[in-house]
Amino acid sequence: MHLLYNGQLLQEKDLRLPLTNRAFQYNDGFFETVIVKDGQLRCWQDHQDRLQAAARALQLALPQALQQPLLLQEQLQQLIRQNNATAYGRLKLKVWRSGAGLYTPETTTADWLATAAPATTPTAAPLRVGRCRGVRTSFSPFSFFKGPNALLYVMAGLEKKAKGTDDMLLLSTEGHAAELASANLFWIKEGSLYTPALGTGCVNGILRRNILRWCKAAGVTVQEEFATPDQLVAADAAFAANVTGIRSIAQVEEMVFNPEHPLVTWLQQQVDSL
Known part of the structure; x- marks a missing residue:
């Protein structure tokens, strides 16, 4: 499976994260789950709005790639195609604070990771x-x-x-x-x-x-x-x-x-x- 790490397309096996990763150490981040249907990111603008609001709440400075919705959308759609998730799939965008440190962070900058996988249409049973x-x-x-x-x-x-x-x-x-x-x-x-x-x-x-x-x-x-x-x-x-x-x-x-x-x-x- 392919993934996007800070905008770079990688094979899953090639992802390397440091032990000081703040998402792992302190849960210092957030995520968005987006449904893909016929190659389109459903409710993409709403996800963008919540992404920006979450970053403000955590005092994170989002990288430029996450502040350019059209460019980011193109990158995510490329990832979706690579992972055969075009017809119906689930995309997860994870954002966390960069750097090390203890509870007090060293920086406000952020790293990000996007994954995409095919999914089955959910059941309608009550x-x-x-x-x-x-x-x-x-x-x-x-x-x-x-x-x-x-x-x-x-x-x-x-x-x-x-x-x-x-x-x-x-x-x-x-x-x-x-x-x-x-x-x-x-x-x-x-x-x-x-x-x-x-x-x-x-x-x-x-x-x-x-x-x-x-x-x-x-x-x-x-x-x-x-x-x-x-x-x-x-x-x-x-x-x-x-x-x-x-x-x-x-x-x-x-x-x-x-x-x-x-x-x-x-x-x-x-x-x-x-």
Whole structure:
């Protein structure tokens, strides 16, 4: 497999990183996961925007290559072709602080790595969701993007595996519904769309941004909520959304939802048109 390391196309076997690598030593970085469809980077502008915001939050000075969207897109598409991921694939862009040092960094400059691989189209089967008891989300300047809080989702994934569910509902430290282990959470009640507020510590997902835009443009009432799990009981439907798409939620523990709803169907059609 080929990869891009600081803009240089390499074979995977030729990648060499120092032991002082700050992503390895201190998790001092972040990542973006991008879906590739028919050779195009889905929602590329939204990923660019979050990449810039994450760099500002971590006080990272992005290299010029990451600040030139068209040139970067061309490089990434070349990588996608090299790895036969054009039809449908998953691209991961990792960015971390350069240099060594202990907790106090030596520099604000950044290194980056991009990988791409073919992927299978995700299933549309409704989700069975459990409630995570082991870990909780917490709002911070870093909770809106992926990377610094990765261990939270790892532990939630272990609990999901032990319970045999498809996903896990994560609560905030205040007990509000925040997100799923691998997706943003939405529910529908009386024609309005609800989703946890970013203040719960949930990720500001790429598809989340698009869903909110689509609904507001279509005149659908949208509410970003601090809601307890018990408040979901009265919902007409619930669904999960991440970069791979939208999946209806059939149940969250004892709460059962109708897996079919016109608004969910319409939103899935919007995703298919991306």
